[in-house]
């Protein structure tokens with residue numbers, strides 16, 4: 170990837186839900202940049218906070234701390250009306266479950282053009298219909314499908330409608346939240362190929378959310394691994410696979426995954442002095458262990474990682 174122009178910046182993001190005793194910190198101090206034109210993967214198990222980050226970027230979830238910038242300008246907090254309209258159009262999301270995310274009572278035409286109508290992004294009725302028609306064609310569906318209802322379609326077709334709904338807005342940045350996990354295995358590759366072709370044709374930047382590393386391996390340029398609301402490792406996707414550093418990443422990649430990273434961590438550090446790895450005394454920070462390769466670790470762990478691999482010499 171040559172282009173290093175930052176499109177989206179997440180800076181020290183915190184998201185908490187609830188109040189008082191019920192307060193729950195879903196995202197803790199998460200930072201990453203997404204470059205224009207890349208596909209950035211966000212991977213972690215269910216409940217780790219992936220969707221919460223996506224929804225914070227979409228401004229559905231409130232940002233409790235830190236900030237999110239698009240093209241260098243804040244999109245969280247108080248923003249101008251014009252900027253609000255622009256990002257509502259430029260940032261789109263494709264949802265996980267096409268069976269649940271489409272309004273059953275609305276025709277495809279309405280579903281696809283709802284965003285256009287809300288942002289008044291069309292000249293007249295003919296223009297609106299033309300945009301819907303083109304969006305359907307772009308995702309490989311027939312224009313006449315516009316007058317049908319969601320229940321008349323298969324899961325794969327419904328996800329294509331979900332993609333058309335995002336595409337019709339002419340976005341620059343698309344969050345794909347597990348876009349294929351609810352689909353039949355037989356059609357997953359088609360939808361992935363479609364997303365990849367659309368990216369090239371429309372100059373899109375993707376945030377691709379997945380719980381399965383094997384999916385991000387083939388379509389993302391860089392990957393961040395998230396565990397319990399914290400990013401534990403971030404690097405070029407190829408590096409995440411060839412040289413995983415954090416115990417949790419290693420557990421995700423290993424053939425027999427250890428679902429509990431602390432157990433995996435314990436296994437790794439047994440060989441060394443476990444007292445060194447006291448997180449109370451030596452809190453971890455997000456360290457660039459080699460160029461573009463970040464890992465959440467404390468000083469002792471970094472020393473250990475350096476010994477174990479050839480990195481950073």
Ligand SMILES: Nc1ncnc2c1ncn2[C@@H]1O[C@H](COP(=O)(O)OP(=O)(O)OP(=O)(O)O)[C@@H](O)[C@H]1O
Pocket residue numbers: 186187193195213214215216217218219220221222380
């Ligand atoms: N609106 C909310 N109110 C309270 N807690 C929430 C809310 N949304 C998410 N959470 C909690 O925040 C945590 C992160 O959830 P999130 O949906 O972001 O995880 P995820 O990694 O996307 O998981 P999945 O793959 O299952 O979608 C979970 O513990 C979840 O229960």
